[in-house]
Amino acid sequence: MTEKAQQYREVRRKAAVGERIKIVDGGVRFSSGSVFVVEDADFPWGGDDRDGTGVAIDGGKPLFHRRYVVLEPIAQLIAEPAPVSPLTSDPLYASFRQFVADNAPALRKLLDEVDPEPTVVAAPVIPKLTRAQVIAKARADVAEMQRVGMTVFTRLDGDSPFSTKYFAVKFHVNRDKRTVTALVYEGRSVRRGEPDAKFTAKCSPADVFHADLGRAIALRKALGLTVPSEYTDAPQPEKAEVGAVVLFEGIRVTARPSSDFNVNYRKGTAQVGAGAIRKGVLIDDTDVDYSGDTAQQAA
Structure with missing residues (x-):
């Protein structure tokens, strides 16, 4: 890395000996914007205590602290150019590059034959039980x-x-x-x-x-x-079948066949398609006959 031309930032503080300062209020002695190097950072001012001490610049001339800013250097780095490969000037290398460019499809096919992509075998899908x-x-x-x-x-x-x-x-x-x-x-x-x-x-x-x-x-x-x-983790039933128990309006209601008219949900029974069964919360399917479903799934 190499440095650019030095840049500075302006900082309002007391300067040290050897630091560069910039005049911001030159008064009658200095021009604002002028740059000097500090010769004495603790210059006495005798009886004048308006700013305590100041600095001495330009052959011992005094300057109050309030009249300058310190110029702090900022390091500027730039990237060096990448080194030039000696191969770029080698005629054999140039011929090789041209050969690769002219035969790229055949070379890709050859690479696939020499180093083929691994075959990914999908894991068997095990159907979830009903x-x-x-x-x-x-x-x-x-x-x-x-x-x-x-x-x-x-x-x-x-x-x-x-x-x-x-x-x-x-x-x-x-x-x-x-x-x-x-x-x-x-x-x-x-x-x-x-x-x-x-x-x-x-x-x-x-x-x-x-x-x-x-x-x-x-x-x-x-x-x-x-x-x-x-x-x-057994799958939950999708709906209430005959024999299922639902909770409806705080009452446990058992689903009966649609052909059973001797039902009263307030007494705990209702036809399987009745509102009490459809709207109730299914809580128990112990008495549901799933044998038909099992036989169909086995077939």
Whole structure:
């Protein structure tokens, strides 16, 4: 980097010896705009204390501090020109550049053959299970775990304290509280007294309750097994089907078939297409028959 012609900025302060100053109020001795170098930065003024001390310039002539500004240098840098490559003057290099320019398409094709772009293989898309499929899976899962508890020939998957034991299961379902409790007893039958393992699954307020999902979650937790994410993240039903329960005007209303006219939403029942069902908040689909949906999806 090299310096340009020196530039300065004007600063109102007391100058030091050797600094350049510019006169801004020359009075009768100096011309405004003149530039001098400070010879003495603490020049005495005798009895004149209007400005305390001043500076001496131009062979010892006094100047009050208020009559000048200090010129502070500003470094100006410019970039040096880039060095010239010796190749630019090499005739062989010039011939090579011309060869590349004349054969660019063929060279690009050759590069693709020598170093091809990597092939990106898309990960397989796993279709998300429907609510009907998740419920069917949960129901089958519970049945299998109960079967395993009654035999010594099959063990539970995972690191369960019941993997080498007989066990029996009992469930308590509270649809009002939206909970399912699994009670696990060592041995081949349910007995009185405290269970050997217990877990209560509670449905989130944002989800629709289904007892079979609650049973699968509660039993897996009680047995010390991992709970599949599809149980806790099951798709929510899109609408209330026959058997579903909605909350309408503070009343739990169960959806009945359209052919059922013996209904009264104030007493807890309404036809599936009635306003109470359509406008109510769906809270429970335990009694909805999803077997038809599961069969269609399997086909």
